[in-house]
Amino acid sequence: MMSMSLPSPCSPLSEFLPSPSLSNHPVFFNNTRKLCCHKFSSLKLVFIPAASLSTTKSYPTETTVLNSPSFGNKEQRLYPKEGEEHKGLPMKEEEQESLDFDEKASEFQVLALLNAVKALPCKERVDHIVRVLDKEIGFLNISDFNDVLMALVTANESDLVLKLYSGLSCYSLExxxxxxxxxxxxxxxxxxxxxxxxxxxxxxxxxxxxxxxxxxxxxxxxxxxxxxxxxxxxxxxxxxxxxxxNIQTYNCLLKGMCYVGRIEEAFELMEDIKKTTVEPDIYTYTAMMDGFCKVGRSDEAMELLNEAMEMGLAPNVVTFNTLLDGYAKEGRPLKGFGVLKLMKQRKCMPDYISYSTLLHGLLLWGKVLAGLRIFNEMEGSGLEADERLMNSLVRGLCRKSIKENDLVEVAYEVFEKMKKRGFVIEQSTYALVIQALWVAKKVDDAFINLHQMVRLGYIPRLITINNVIRALCVGGKVDEAFYVLVLMYENSKIPSRMSYDLLIHELNRQERTLGACNVYGAALVRGVVPHKKPRR
Structure with missing residues (x-):
């Protein structure tokens, strides 16, 4: 086929190589008349459905153009023909995102175009489609052009849409x-x-x-x-x-006002909505509740929730999560238990965000045991906490275990669960786990985890090192304590004077004078002068 190009002002669409060969496939437009643009007078409108981008067979210049697909004898079209009433695009409601055209109303024509676009490789998509449209396709009427634009917008090909729209006049279309x-x-x-x-x-x-x-x-x-x-x-x-x-319009304005902190104006707008023929929906209440929660007025948000339920509206999980987040930010995470209970009463099952929001708030404000309860409930419902939450939970349990030794086992169980899931364990988490273990006299576990911590590239704090050395020395495990010292050397960490004193003291107690002399000499080489000296 002879390559063709669009003259200025349409040149931006033709600065590409000739289009690739195309296989014979049905087209999706319902007209066979010639194009208005003299540049395409010999071409018919074609478009390739998904998985039809063959490069093995040339597409003939003269092609029979088939009718649009239809249900029975009824032609399917997304856009109205000339003379038809402009009724507007239908709206689609989603959680706090109620502004999208109803894709359920898309007809075969647009869906076929959309599938064809999605079938193309992402990196080559724009260039390839432009070549096809520029070299092979002309638009029969504005409705056909709109069909292509709509398919490309739905496929998130905004740049291509702008290119096509800028060249609209080249197709003699208005x-x-x-x-x-x-x-x-x-x-x-x-x-x-x-x-x-x-x-x-x-x-x-x-x-x-x-x-x-x-x-x-x-x-x-x-x-x-x-x-x-x-x-x-x-x-x-x-x-x-x-x-x-409509109510979607008002909901957008409510969210916009709350977003910029104009809460009182938003509340006044909500009161004005109630005086119109437009009925507020659960998204209206959720938007206003979110605004109150963001400025520390969660109790007023709860009042709005009660009002919505009295009106017969069914709160969704986003509505309840808004309250959970508000109470957590205000330092009242325990109020979240009441919200969680209300959710279950209303047959609205908590999701991952519900549990993680409540758990984060409880841990942030030091309610560790309550957080453990929510963690167990969350895991029991089949939802896994992420590594950030589990790190926080383990640290909280370890701090509390210093006073309540029975929590050490629980903390270590969660800690081991993190390892099995391949989560990244933070350095502070390792340090607190080691501390909790030596306090609970689980010296062997403390030593093992210190070794793992160093192997991961973490450099323990001196207080952590000294605590492990002390615990090992108290248990008479001086060889293991000496190994901790070696670990520090290998990682360019200079032990403190206390580290050497602890080792020398224990070696003296075991009457291992030569070992004590070696440790003392190693300290001097590194510029540390221990208080303890080897016995003579």
Missing amino acids: PNSWTFTIMVRCHCKKKDPGEAKRVLDQMMQKGFNPNVATLTTLINSFCKMGQLQNALQVFEVMDRIGCKP
């Missing part, structure tokens, strides 16, 4: 309401709400009024960026064009 709507979404996904706002302005200058889904998407994008004032300006546009906000 953007319609859906084109602008897709581009607003594209810029929002790129976290560029400012550019999305400029597209919205262009849309309105062309005489198209955006729907509530489009405006809510833009409001949400501004709020996530902390640009509340811009979000409020878009909200004013809704009022100006007579587009009534």
